Amino acid sequence: MFVDSVDSDIAPSGTLLGLLQRGRGDGTLHALAAPRTEALSALRHCVLHDPRRDWQIEHRSLYYARLHMELDAGLDDIEGHLFHRDDLVLTEAAEERTGLALSVLGHLVSYGDKGALRLLRRYAVAGANWQWALDELAVRDDDSGLRALGSAILARFPPTSEGDAALGEAARNAFEPRPWRLWAEDPAHPEQAERLRLLQERGNFDRWQRQLHTQGPRPGWSVREVLTWAQEGGEQPAGPHREAAAARCxxxxxxxxxxxxLLAAARSGPDACRAAALRHLAERGDPDALDLIQEAATDPASGYDGAPLPPVVSSALASFARMRSVAALERARQWAAHRDDALGLTAAQMLATRGGQQDAKAVLGALRRAVREQGPDSDDLWPLVDGVGRLTVHCAAPVLRHIYRETASSQLRGRTARALAATDPAFPAGFAIECLWDCEESTRELAAEHATTGDARVVERLRRLAADPAEQAGVQSAVRGRLSPDAGPPG
Known part of the structure; x- marks a missing residue:
């Protein structure tokens, strides 16, 4: 019925490895019931080969750290991965190669694992991704432990102009400033403190100089000059994308x-010029903007299959998606009902976000088609999933369950769980229970609000989450609400 995930790096959803890679709650439950060697092998694969589609927004580290403790997995595999020879060769990909393992170690430190603390300290001194390790230590190590790292980390930067520049950049880019502050105030190493103080002063002066003497490109002050400037940016190889700036001008x-x-440019101008004019007219609510958007988006390559769109088509769709007028909403209803291309999909997404109950059928139809043609991992699904939940489309539950099971995106799965909570009466006694073990904080919070307490596992899990020092505040607040004496249904 639907296209399955085609990401070859993600195992099928029915396997233990596939469940753990997705960060599903059932992954933990199945791992604890599986033979220990099988569970350890799957966990090791996930920690050492980051399965996330987008490591910057998806969470796995706490999920894997908890399972690591449950299985008493040991640190040998993580140590071998961190100090492998590839760590010094693949420096440009260091964050992707070792970031997840370092974050897992950080959570293990939060649970009192001294071995994980020692391993993080060693890697901060010798590893390629040392800044990530230092950030993990910055929120978990004590002052004395952090001060002891200062000399070794500063020794990475030779006392030359290039070394000082690199050191200043590293200090400015640190996610957690605490170690740098401790080193700059350490009375036991006055030369270290002086070096960091001078670099901070120089950095402040350089920033002031850059602000005082900006050399960015500036358009002339006429419509023609602004459009020409926008087109010049679009013609440069990997040049600046000036559409938004040109529209503001x-x-x-x-x-x-x-x-x-402007109408002529939006209808037949060069691509970058056309995009800027379209965006301006759409933002001003010009009466011809919707017709121009339809003309620009009607392209043989602008299908429904998730393939990259031509730049002008992408710009036209984005301009339409930002429109908030009643006319745009009415046009969205027409396009969603009669078009099967990218413009029809964007129209359905607008209805999912802003439409009413009369739009439920169109939103559900777009969701089903997107899953059928693009699979369960498409970014186009996000607003449609939210939409069927917002509109309480009960007959969307089967396709939502399919997305929940199959998607490799834990963020999309969480949104799908929220939509199921609004549309599927079976959710509290079904997926909501496994969501208590999910890798995403927001999904665990949703589960804490909805999971039926008629299942013996639920109350025990709620109590463990309430006592877990690494659990997020939002989850614990929801848990306390369910465990309080005055808590009522569900369950």
């Missing part, structure tokens, strides 16, 4: 007499 300089020139 047009808002400042364009008057009623310039409308014919």
């Amino acid at each position: 047009l808002a400042a300089v364009a008057g009623p007499d310039d409308r014919p020139e």
Whole structure:
């Protein structure tokens, strides 16, 4: 019925490895019931080969750290991975190669694992991704432990102009400033403190100089000059994308007499120029903007299959998606009902976000088609999933269950769980229970609010989450609400 995930790096959802890679709660439950060697092998694969589609927004580290403790997994595999020879060769990909393992170690430190603390300290001194390790230590190590690292880490930067520049950049880019502050105030190493103080002063002065003498490109102050400037940016190889900036400039300089020139540019100008004019007209609510968007988005390559779109089509769709007028909503209803291309999909997404109950059928149809043609991992699903939940489309539950099981994105799975909570009466006694073990904080919080307490596992899990020092505040607040004497249904 639906296209399955085609990501070859993600195992099927029915396997233990596939469940753990997705961060599903059932992954933990199945791992604890499986033979220990099998569970350890799957956990090791996940920690050492980050399965996340986007490691910057998806969470796995606490999920894997908890399972690591449950299985008493040991640190040998993580140590071998961190100090492998690839660590010094693949420096540009260090964050992707070792970031997850370092974050797992950080959570293990939070649970009192001294071996994990020692391993993080060693890697901060010798590893390629030392800044990530230092950030983990910054929120978990004590002052004396952090001070002891200062000399070794500063020794990475030779006392030359290039070394000082690199050191200053590292200090400014640190996610957690605590270690740098301790080193700059350490009375036991005055030379270290002086070096960091001078670098901070120099950095402040350089920043002031850059702000005083900005050399960025500036357009002329007429409609034609702004459009020309936008096109020049689009023609440069990997050049600056000036569409948004040009639209802001047009808002400042364009008057009623310039409308014919803007309409002509939006209809047949060069790509970057056309995109800027379209965006300006859409933002101003021009009466011809919707027709121009339809014309720009009607392209043979603008299908429904998730393939990259031509730049002008992408710009036109984005301009339409930002529109908030009643006319745009009415046009979205027409396009969603009669178009099967990217414009029809964008129209359905607008209805999912802003439409009413009369739009439920169109939103559900778009969701089913997107899953059928693009699979369960498409970014196009996100607003549609939210939409069927917002509109309480009960007959969307089967396709939502399919997305929940199959998607490799833990963020999308969490949104799907929220939609199921609104549309599927079986959710509290079904997926909500496994969501208590999910890798995403927001999904665990949702589960704490909805999971039925008629299942013996639920109350025990709620109590463990309430006592877990690494659990997030939002989850614990929801848990306390369910465990309080005055808590009522569900369950």
